[in-house]
Amino acid sequence: MNKKKTLGLSVYIIFLLLPIYWLLMMSFKSNSEILGGLSFWPDTFTFDNYMTIFTDPTWYTGYLNSIYYVALNMIITLTVALPAAYAFSRYNFMGDKHLFFWLLTNRMSPPAVFLLPFFQLYSSVGLFDTHIGVALAHCLFNVPLAVWILEGFMSGVPREIDETAYIDGYTFPKFFAKIFLPLIRSGIGVTAFFIFMFSWVELLLARTLTSVDAKPIAAVMTRTVSASGIDWGVLAAAGVLTILPGVVVIWFVRNHVAKGFALGRV
Amino acid sequence: MEWMAWTTPSALFFVGIGCIILTMVCWEIVSPTVASKGFLPIITTRGDRIFISLLSAAFIHLGFIGLTMLPLSVPLTIAIIWLFIVMKWG
Amino acid sequence: MKKTKSNKAWFLVLPVFILVAFSAIVPLMTVVNYSIQDIFGATRYFVGVEWYREILNNSRLQDSLVRQFVFSGSVLLIEVPLGIAVALMMPKAGKWSVVTLLVLALPLLVPLNVVGTIWQIFGRADIGLFGWGLNALGMDYNYAANPMDAWFTVLLMDVWHWTSLIALLCYSGLRAIPDAYYQAASIDRASNWAVFRYIQLPKLKSVLLIGVLLRFMDSFMIYTEPFVLTGGGPGNSTTFLSQALTKMAVGQFDIGPAGAFSIIYFLIILLVSWLFYTAMTHGDSK
Numbered sequence: 001m002n003k004k005k006t007l008g009l010s011v012y013i014i015f016l017l018l019p020i021y022w023l024l025m026m027s028f029k030s031n032s033e034i035l036g037g038l039s040f041w042p043d044t045f046t047f048d049n050y051m052t053i054f055t056d057p058t059w060y061t062g063y064l065n066s067i068y069y070v071a072l073n074m075i076i077t078l079t080v081a082l083p084a085a086y087a088f089s090r091y092n093f094m095g096d097k098h099l100f101f102w103l104l105t106n107r108m109s110p111p112a113v114f115l116l117p118f119f120q121l122y123s124s125v126g127l128f129d130t131h132i133g134v135a136l137a138h139c140l141f142n143v144p145l146a147v148w149i150l151e152g153f154m155s156g157v158p159r160e161i162d163e164t165a166y167i168d169g170y171t172f173p174k175f176f177a178k179i180f181l182p183l184i185r186s187g188i189g190v191t192a193f194f195i196f197m198f199s200w201v202e203l204l205l206a207r208t209l210t211s212v213d214a215k216p217i218a219a220v221m222t223r224t225v226s227a228s229g230i231d232w233g234v235l236a237a238a239g240v241l242t243i244l245p246g247v248v249v250i251w252f253v254r255n256h257v258a259k260g261f262a263l264g265r266v
Numbered sequence: 267m268e269w270m271a272w273t274t275p276s277a278l279f280f281v282g283i284g285c286i287i288l289t290m291v292c293w294e295i296v297s298p299t300v301a302s303k304g305f306l307p308i309i310t311t312r313g314d315r316i317f318i319s320l321l322s323a324a325f326i327h328l329g330f331i332g333l334t335m336l337p338l339s340v341p342l343t344i345a346i347i348w349l350f351i352v353m354k355w356g
Numbered sequence: 357m358k359k360t361k362s363n364k365a366w367f368l369v370l371p372v373f374i375l376v377a378f379s380a381i382v383p384l385m386t387v388v389n390y391s392i393q394d395i396f397g398a399t400r401y402f403v404g405v406e407w408y409r410e411i412l413n414n415s416r417l418q419d420s421l422v423r424q425f426v427f428s429g430s431v432l433l434i435e436v437p438l439g440i441a442v443a444l445m446m447p448k449a450g451k452w453s454v455v456t457l458l459v460l461a462l463p464l465l466v467p468l469n470v471v472g473t474i475w476q477i478f479g480r481a482d483i484g485l486f487g488w489g490l491n492a493l494g495m496d497y498n499y500a501a502n503p504m505d506a507w508f509t510v511l512l513m514d515v516w517h518w519t520s521l522i523a524l525l526c527y528s529g530l531r532a533i534p535d536a537y538y539q540a541a542s543i544d545r546a547s548n549w550a551v552f553r554y555i556q557l558p559k560l561k562s563v564l565l566i567g568v569l570l571r572f573m574d575s576f577m578i579y580t581e582p583f584v585l586t587g588g589g590p591g592n593s594t595t596f597l598s599q600a601l602t603k604m605a606v607g608q609f610d611i612g613p614a615g616a617f618s619i620i621y622f623l624i625i626l627l628v629s630w631l632f633y634t635a636m637t638h639g640d641s642k
Contacts, residue, residue, distance in 0.1 A: 005445040012442055013459055019478045019516065020462065022485055026477065038488050080375055083368040091365035094294055098313050099369065101633055106380050108569075108629040110577030112598040113618040116605050117386035118379070120269040140379040143372055193461075201467040203580045204602070218469045232477065239470040246465025250458055270382070271389045273402055280385060308638055321630065324623050331405050332412030338405065 020243070027237035034232045049237035059238065062217035065131065066200065067245060069214065072135035073199045074192060077142045081191075085150035086176070090162070103144035111141075111205045122209055131214045134206050138199045145198065146191050153187025154180075189256025196249050217242055290316060304356040315356040319349040384622075391615030407616035416592065417617065420600045424576060427511070427596060431575040432568060434515055439522025439567070440560070444552070446527055457527075460520040472584025475513045479585075499586060503593035506586045510594050513581055518574070522567045529563035530556060562636070569632045576625065597621055 026034055027049050029042045053059040087093070088100060111118075118137065119128070127133030161183070165175040181188070207219040221238050290313060299312040306318065323345035330341040391408070394401045411417060442460070447453045466474070479499050481487040490497040499509040533555065541551050579598035582588065588595035588603075595603075601621065605614035 009442065009445040009456065012445075013456070016459065016463055016516065016520070018485065019474045020466075022478050023474050026483075034483055038483065038485070076375075080371040084372040087365035087368035090359060092359045092361045093363045093365040093369075094291070095313065096365075097311075097637075098317065099373070101630070103372070103376060104633060105626060105629055106376055108573040109622055109625050110579070110598050110601075112577065112579060112601045112605075113622050114380075114383040114387065115602065116390070116611060116614065117270075117383035120386065121379075121382055124269055136375070137379060139375055143376055147372060197465055200465065203467065203469050204598075208606075218467050221469060221473070232483065235473060236477065239466075239473050242467050242470050243462075243465065247462070250461050250465060254454060254458060270386045271393060271395065271400060273389060273393060275402070276385075276389045276392060279388070308634060317630075321623075321627060325627070328408065328412065328620065328623070331408045 023236050023239050026232065027240045029233060031231065031233045049233040050241075052234050053237055053241065058220060059217075062215060062220035063241065065210075065214050066206075066216040066218070066242075069131040069134040069138070069206070069216070070196060070199045072131055073138045073142060074195050076135060077139055077146050077195050078188070078192065080139075081143055081146035081150055082181070082188075083176075085147045085154055086180070088147065088151045089154035090159070100147075103147060107141045107144040107148075111202075115204070115208055118205065119208055128209060129211050129213050134209050134214055134216070135199075137205045137209055138202060141202075142195045142198055146195055149191045149194060150184070150187060153184045153190075157183055186256045189253040193249065193253050193256075197246070200246060286316065286320075306352070306356045310356055312353075315352050316349075318356065319345075319352040322348060322352075387615045387618045387622075389615075390611050391619050393612055395611045403612065407613045408620070411613055411616045411620060417600060419592070420595050420597055423593075423595070424597045427578070428572055428575045430511055431514055431518075432571060434511070435519045435522050435571060436564070436568060438515070439519050440526050440564075442519065442523040443526035443530055444556070446523070448531075457524070460523055462520075463517050464520055466517070468580035469584050471513060471517050472581045475509060475516075475581075476585050479509050501590055503590050506590060506594050510582050510585060513585065514575060514578070517581070518571060522564075522571065525563045525567040526560055529560045533559050565632065565636045569629070569636070572632070573625070573629065576628075 025040070025042060028045050028047070030044065030046050030048065033039075033043060088096065122128045122133050122137070127136065157180070161179065162175070165179050170179070203216070203218045206216040210216065210219065217238070221235065221242075293312070301309050301311045303309050306315075308314075310318070323341075326345050326348070327338070327341045330336055330338075392402065392404060394403050446456050446460075463471075475486075478484040479487045479497075481491045481498060487497055487499070496502075497505050499505045537555050538551070541555060546554075577598050578596055579602065582594045582596060583599055586594045588599050601614060601617050604610050604617060
């Protein structure tokens with residue numbers, strides 16, 4: 001039985017990793033070798049594709065822009081979502097269920113629906129082509145998701161802890177920062193992971209709301225593709241570099257994620 | 267506000283929605299809702315019922331617009347009657 | 357757990373409300389305004405519900421709606437059982453469980469357009485292993501020319517990308533089952549199937565609903581991956597709703613019809629997410 005499980009899992013993992021391996025391997029090949037034929041390993045190992053990206057400002061600023069607005073988005077989202085999730089997990093208030101549902105619908109509605117007015121709205125308030133603008137736009141789907149996940153974790157913390165703290169003379173902000181947040185550390189880790197993921201992978205809004213100054217790497221990639229044929233090597237290298245930040249993030253939160261998943265709450 | 271391209275009918279529509287929400291809030295303050303089971307398959311509060319009726323009103327309108335050439339007053343009347351039925355017996 | 361009744365909690369929620377309302381309500385109102393007018397630059401005419409009538413009777417858009425439902429349905433049919441199976445196969449504890457978790461999470465962190473790029477390369481017959489392999493096996497596979505192949509590739513790409521999400525959610529659900537349940541089952545000599553059917557599946561219900569909801573909604577708004585992979589073709593065979601809408605709004609700049617299309621799209625989403633949400637919350641309260 002256990003052997004069968006391991007086998008099945010291995011097959012699935014190979015299925016997951018093979019396309020990524022292919023991309024990685026291609027990023028070390030020159031274009032002529034890529035188009036020359038199929039091989040599992042580069043004949044001549046070259047870093048030219050990566051050099052192109054690191055020396056050309058349109059490429060590397062794309063990365064900096066993406067990282068910058070994703071970080072902003074994480075900060076904003078966590079700041080507003082933590083108290084809100086606490087309110088949802090601890091209190092009944094007027095319209096709470098409807099408010100919660102309304103928040104969720106924003107996670108569910110396609111960005112394409114709001115594309116044109118988004119452009120108009122953000123231009124009219126001067127947020128077009130700024131990092132903070134993209135970060136705010138991504139809050140539309142990340143804040144509801146963060147509230148949803150955090151609410152699940154917070155409901156798992158017994159109420160007695162709150163009550164004891166208040167009896168001991170803690171004020172709400174002090175209790176929240178000193179006692180409550182450390183208790184749900186794993187939950188915050190998992191939430192941060194999901195916020196990062198959805199903001200990092202999103203393209204449609206980020207591309208529409210930027211032109212030059214805050215252009216994300218994903219948009220740089222699509223435009224380069226359409227410009228002058230396809231430079232497969234550089235494209236593959238750029239792809240590999242967009243996966244790296246995700247790997248770094250997941251490495252940092254790995255224990256929280258494992259524990260958060262193990263707690264049975266997502 | 268020019269880019270929002272307001273028209274009188276759409277402005278009236280949103281004022282109407284706003285009024286409905288406001289009325290619901292006031293009603294809630296005066297007499298808090300009690301969740302109850304009516305002909306709908308789930309237990310609903312007053313807020314749920316108004317949402318259900320508004321959403322179905324939207325689909326009633328879409329159905330009439332898509333399938334028939336009848337004037338809008340027909341689906342509007344049906345939607346309003348439906349709203350009262352759901353609010354009363356939902 | 358009993359919750360305290362207090363309307364002061366609104367103050368804690370207010371920042372979220374304002375932030376989301378800014379990006380949600382103003383654009384929604386604007387789309388409604390667009391949808392009932394004919395707009396060319398600065399001039400605009402009131403046209404009533406004409407655009408709605410046109411969109412609802414547009415056969416190309418009806419096709420993409422059907423295509424969308426078929427796609428989202430297939431995604432769920434493949435990813436949910438596969439995700440559960442993977443979750444059941446994952447090691448329960450120890451170093452390997454962390455490693456598998458990390459590997460499974462990897463595809464989730466690949467940007468949507470890079471997912472498209474990866475499969476664009478991987479599926480090509482000349483430079484991609486997958487396309488080359490299928491052709492070597494004697495299949496005439498070409499996702500850029502054959503609609504069936506394009507469909508298959510888009511679907512496979514989505515399975516590759518998102519099955520992990522279901523697997524991770526189910527894994528977390530399985531971890532929440534106390535060991536005592538399994539011990540009781542082994543005393544009763546319950547078969548593996550019985551353990552799954554009567555112990556594991558019921559516990560998975562709530563996480564599965566979240567997973568199904570997320571997967572349905574995200575596949576329902578899929579845009580970037582097919583856009584990069586096939587550009588919606590060959591023909592219109594992989595043009596899903598979001599792409600049809602974006603083409604109309606940004607490509608042809610038909611603001612009025614695009615507005616009406618958006619509202620209809622939004623209403624469908626609203627209905628489906630309400631049904632799921634109701635199923636979820638009422639399932640919990642029982």
